[in-house]
Amino acid sequence: MTLLGQTIITGILIGGIYAVIAIGMTLIMGVMKIINLVHGALMMVAMYICLVLFKSFGVHPYLGMIPAMVILFAIGYLLQKYFIERVSGVETILPESQVLLTLAMALAITEIVRLIFSSDYQSAYTPFSAKCFYLGDMSISAPYLLSFGLAMVLVAGLHLFLTKTDLGRSIRATSQDRDAAIYMGVDAKRITNFTFGLGTALAAAGGALLLPVFYLFPDVWHPYLAKCFIITILGGMGSTVGALSGGLVLGIAETFGATYWSPGYRDVVGFVIFIFVLLFLPGGLKRIIGR
Amino acid sequence: MAKKNRFVPLILGGILVVAIPPFLGGYFQHVLILIMMWIIMATAWNLLGGYCGQVSFGHAVFFGLGAYGGGLLRLHWGLSPWWGMIVGPLLAVVIGIPIGLVTFRLRGAYFALAMLALGEAFRIVFTNWVPVTAGAVGIITSRTWGAEKLPYYYITLAIAALSIYVVYRLVHSKFGYYFVAIREDQDAAEGLGIPTTRYKLYALIPSAFFTGLAGAVYMNYFAYIEPHTVFNLSAVSIMMILAVMLGGAGTLWGPAFGAAIYTILSEALRAAIGPISYLVFPIIACLIIMFLPDGIIGDWEKIKRAFSRQKPVYVGGE
Numbered sequence: 001m002t003l004l005g006q007t008i009i010t011g012i013l014i015g016g017i018y019a020v021i022a023i024g025m026t027l028i029m030g031v032m033k034i035i036n037l038v039h040g041a042l043m044m045v046a047m048y049i050c051l052v053l054f055k056s057f058g059v060h061p062y063l064g065m066i067p068a069m070v071i072l073f074a075i076g077y078l079l080q081k082y083f084i085e086r087v088s089g090v091e092t093i094l095p096e097s098q099v100l101l102t103l104a105m106a107l108a109i110t111e112i113v114r115l116i117f118s119s120d121y122q123s124a125y126t127p128f129s130a131k132c133f134y135l136g137d138m139s140i141s142a143p144y145l146l147s148f149g150l151a152m153v154l155v156a157g158l159h160l161f162l163t164k165t166d167l168g169r170s171i172r173a174t175s176q177d178r179d180a181a182i183y184m185g186v187d188a189k190r191i192t193n194f195t196f197g198l199g200t201a202l203a204a205a206g207g208a209l210l211l212p213v214f215y216l217f218p219d220v221w222h223p224y225l226a227k228c229f230i231i232t233i234l235g236g237m238g239s240t241v242g243a244l245s246g247g248l249v250l251g252i253a254e255t256f257g258a259t260y261w262s263p264g265y266r267d268v269v270g271f272v273i274f275i276f277v278l279l280f281l282p283g284g285l286k287r288i289i290g291r
Numbered sequence: 292m293a294k295k296n297r298f299v300p301l302i303l304g305g306i307l308v309v310a311i312p313p314f315l316g317g318y319f320q321h322v323l324i325l326i327m328m329w330i331i332m333a334t335a336w337n338l339l340g341g342y343c344g345q346v347s348f349g350h351a352v353f354f355g356l357g358a359y360g361g362g363l364l365r366l367h368w369g370l371s372p373w374w375g376m377i378v379g380p381l382l383a384v385v386i387g388i389p390i391g392l393v394t395f396r397l398r399g400a401y402f403a404l405a406m407l408a409l410g411e412a413f414r415i416v417f418t419n420w421v422p423v424t425a426g427a428v429g430i431i432t433s434r435t436w437g438a439e440k441l442p443y444y445y446i447t448l449a450i451a452a453l454s455i456y457v458v459y460r461l462v463h464s465k466f467g468y469y470f471v472a473i474r475e476d477q478d479a480a481e482g483l484g485i486p487t488t489r490y491k492l493y494a495l496i497p498s499a500f501f502t503g504l505a506g507a508v509y510m511n512y513f514a515y516i517e518p519h520t521v522f523n524l525s526a527v528s529i530m531m532i533l534a535v536m537l538g539g540a541g542t543l544w545g546p547a548f549g550a551a552i553y554t555i556l557s558e559a560l561r562a563a564i565g566p567i568s569y570l571v572f573p574i575i576a577c578l579i580i581m582f583l584p585d586g587i588i589g590d591w592e593k594i595k596r597a598f599s600r601q602k603p604v605y606v607g608g609e
Contacts, residue, residue, distance in 0.1 A: 034400070035400045035403070083581070086581055087580060090584055093341065093541040093584075093585050094341065094344075094346060094536065094540045094584075096399065096400060096403060097580050097584050099400055099403065100532065100576070100580055101577060101580045101581065104533070104574075104576035104580060105573070105577060107525060107529075107572075107576075108570060108573035108577065111570035111573060112570060114569075222524070226408065226411060229404055229408075233401075233404075264415065264419035265419055267415055268412050268415050268416060271408040271409070271411060272412070274404075274405070275393070275394075275405055275408060278397055278401060278405055279393065279396060279397075
């Protein structure tokens with residue numbers, strides 16, 4: 001029973017952090033209708049920014065999150081405006097040229113980071129990192145809990161932004177029907193650029209939340225990119241609530257796999273869910289939840 | 292006349308690749324073997340991706356299975372790794388058919404992602420299923436000819452030639468037209484009565500077979516395999532796509548050309564500028580996608596036009 005509770009708690013806590021990164025992805029995929037493979041690499045860049053701030057200036061990653069988000073917003077905006085935008089709508093034999101472009105960019109960014117920081121594993125260890133408190137026999141790690149709390153704050157803020165502000169509504173309109181949004185006077189190109197920046201900034205936030213509880217190296221993003229897709233497909237494209245529930249489901253499923261099957265197969269659980277959702281629940285949880 | 296002309300460069304090229312290698316040093320023979328291996332893989336990927344339009348991000352599955360087919364026989368029963376040349380590609384096809392039946396229900400980018408997920412899942416399973424696959428320790432096989440490289444070269448050359456010939460025959464038959472129809476518009480193809488899933492499978496089977504064969508050759512030549520090299524996403528699955536894109540997807544010689552350039556470039560750059568070469572490659576890929584999206588062979592007309600643009604101006608000026 002303790003093991004079960006422990007598994008669920010750990011799953012929920014890690015799932016909340018996954019959700020922040022995945023919401024960035026789901027926004028971008030919703031508006032652009034393309035698969036963005038550079039997302040994870042940009043998250044990794046944000047983690048390195050936080051790490052440098054921590055090591056050189058002693059800024060805690062939770063505070064370093066803010067400059068990291070601003071910088072990554074700018075990077076995402078510029079990448080979309082000057083690179084990805086150029087490729088969209090070009091007639092090619094291979095239909096997936098945008099996807100391949102984001103992939104090549106991700107590899108290039110990884111190599112740049114590797115040249116600067118080398119492949120060594122690094123971490124931002126604070127005395128706080130090892131703290132935990134107990135609920136009965138179940139332990140709850142303090143940094144995980146705080147990361148989870150901040151993640152929920154971010155998700156709630158984003159949800160308000162998307163539902164209550166004009167800019168947020170324009171993003172949702174573009175995501176639902178691009179042509180109709182253009183007829184209603186939405187500058188779809190500008191919105192796309194902005195969304196790419198916003199999504200990337202959310203990835204940066206997720207990276208900053210991961211840094212205190214995880215280690216960092218240039219290839220760290222591969223599993224997170226995969227998790228983002230799984231959550232996006234599970235939750236449904238462009239849906240914040242879907243991505244949040246998808247994140248929690250994936251987090252719990254993974255920890256269940258790790259506890260009751262084998263830690264090595266943890267990531268396989270996600271891929272199995274991914275393929276089953278693609279086949280049997282196209283549209284994802286969004287369809288069950290409603291909107 | 293036209294037909295004759297077409298075969299002349301082919302025969303000349305054939306004589307060159309057969310006659311020259313014995314006079315080269317060991318390193319250049321090694322590079323040629325790598326080129327031929329990548330030609331096999333790029334050509335195989337191109338059949339499914341370039342002609343049939345099913346962009347797979349997980350062809351490392353077939354490469355890895357091809358390599359492990361013989362490796363597992365060696366590990367458990369001590370058989371010669373050459374059995375892998377038969378068992379490996381067959382294993383790739385046998386596993387590839389159910390994979391295809393499941394993933395071909397998905398379209399475009401979702402198919403690509405499902406294949407990517409499968410590739411990673413295979414890598415993880417082969418790393419963790421230690422009793423069967425020996426896990427991350429890998430499998431060591433032995434080389435039949437020791438340090439001698441020439442036999443391996445001729446074997447890979449023969450397979451590369453065979454793969455190009457098979458793709459040529461397929462593409463110039465009913466199958467090829469069906470593949471292109473599926474690539475251009477799947478709904479229209481279905482409307483015209485093409486059983487799309489079945490024809491995608493017909494493209495997948497040779498594609499998986501030759502990728503598996505390349506894996507088996509890899510296992511024989513390098514005599515060591517482990518999950519992280521043969522099921523690698525960026526070094527196998529993605530590089531296959533980039534090699535095809537470099538040369539030109541949906542063309543017969545494009546992938547071979549791209550694979551050759553890719554291998555030579557990566558070897559030369561690694562010797563010349565060291566670790567920065569790993570950065571140069573993705574940047575080249577970005578530039579290719581942005582400016583020559585159909586590859587060097589596919590966009591040849593565009594390249595010619597770009598270089599000859601001044602000429603008409605000169606003529607007009609006089």
